[in-house]
Amino acid sequence: MRSILQKARGRQALKYQLEVIPYFVGEIPSGIDRVLFAWERGTKLFVTEAEPVNPKTRAVFFKQYLRQTATFYKDGNHMVAKEFSFKIQSASGDGAKDRKTIGKCKVDLAEFCTMNPEPQPQDVFLQLKPVGKLKVSVKATWLSNASIDPDAMTEVTEMTEQTGRSRHRHRHGEDAYDEQDLSGFDNPEASTSGDPHAEGEGGEGGRKKK
Numbered sequence: 271m272r273s274i275l276q277k278a279r280g281r282q283a284l285k286y287q288l289e290v291i292p293y294f295v296g297e298i299p300s301g302i303d304r305v306l307f308a309w310e311r312g313t314k315l316f317v318t319e320a321e322p323v324n325p326k327t328r329a330v331f332f333k334q335y336l337r338q339t340a341t342f343y344k345d346g347n348h349m350v351a352k353e354f355s356f357k358i359q360s361a362s363g364d365g366a367k368d369r370k371t372i373g374k375c376k377v378d379l380a381e382f383c384t385m386n387p388e389p390q391p392q393d394v395f396l397q398l399k400p401v402g403k404l405k406v407s408v409k410a411t412w413l414s415n416a417s418i419d420p421d422a423m424t425e426v427t428e429m430t431e432q433t434g435r436s437r438h439r440h441r442h443g444e445d446a447y448d449e450q451d452l453s454g455f456d457n458p459e460a461s462t463s464g465d466p467h468a469e470g471e472g473g474e475g476g477r478k479k480k
Contacts, residue, residue, distance in 0.1 A: 282344045285416040286383050289337045291391070291407040292318065295358050296329040299372065299401055305330050306369070307404075308357040314338070320361035335476055341418065342383050349380040358402050373402030382410040 292307040343350040391409040
């Protein structure tokens with residue numbers, strides 16, 4: 271019944287596995303020795319291990335990838351925009367309170383979602399604000415046989431009819447991460463196996479293949 275209502279509204283919920291590989295970031299300000307890459311939406315936060323900054327080039331090469339699943343919406347022939355935040359954070363210690371965002375940008379990952387059963391990763395160069403240049407690889411694989419959470423199926427209706435209340439509900443964890451400068455986007459979904467490099471529920475990371 272929910273699926274019929276969604277299609278009647280012209281929108282279809284689709285689940286994708288997202289894989290982000292941060293290659294390197296340049297133009298790191300002086301005085302910063304270690305940085306990590308953070309991928310965030312709402313209260314969902316996934317991070318790599320901190321890597322040392324090259325003192326001569328002021329650049330960092332990362333050695334890990336991050337992966338999570340998320341629900342996107344197709345409206346007719348177009349994917350509905352869904353922004354995530356990519357951040358570079360300095361790491362002066364081991365805890366979240368020891369991290370500080372030095373550069374960030376928002377990326378609409380819906381632009382990478384297609385119905386192609388064998389999608390190819392896409393390299394992207396991003397200018398961070400206020401500083402930093404980041405190169406990442408993004409791949410979105412459609413999970414055609416994945417089940418969709420009933421709550422996700424009603425998300426479009428809630429956003430259309432009760433935007434204000436929906437936003438307030440999904441940003442309940444923002445204050446807990448204030449020291450990390452988390453902006454808190456609406457409607458986070460992530461559901462895969464846990465990993466030491468992922469904060470919050472879902473997501474996974476690993477070493478890049480050589």
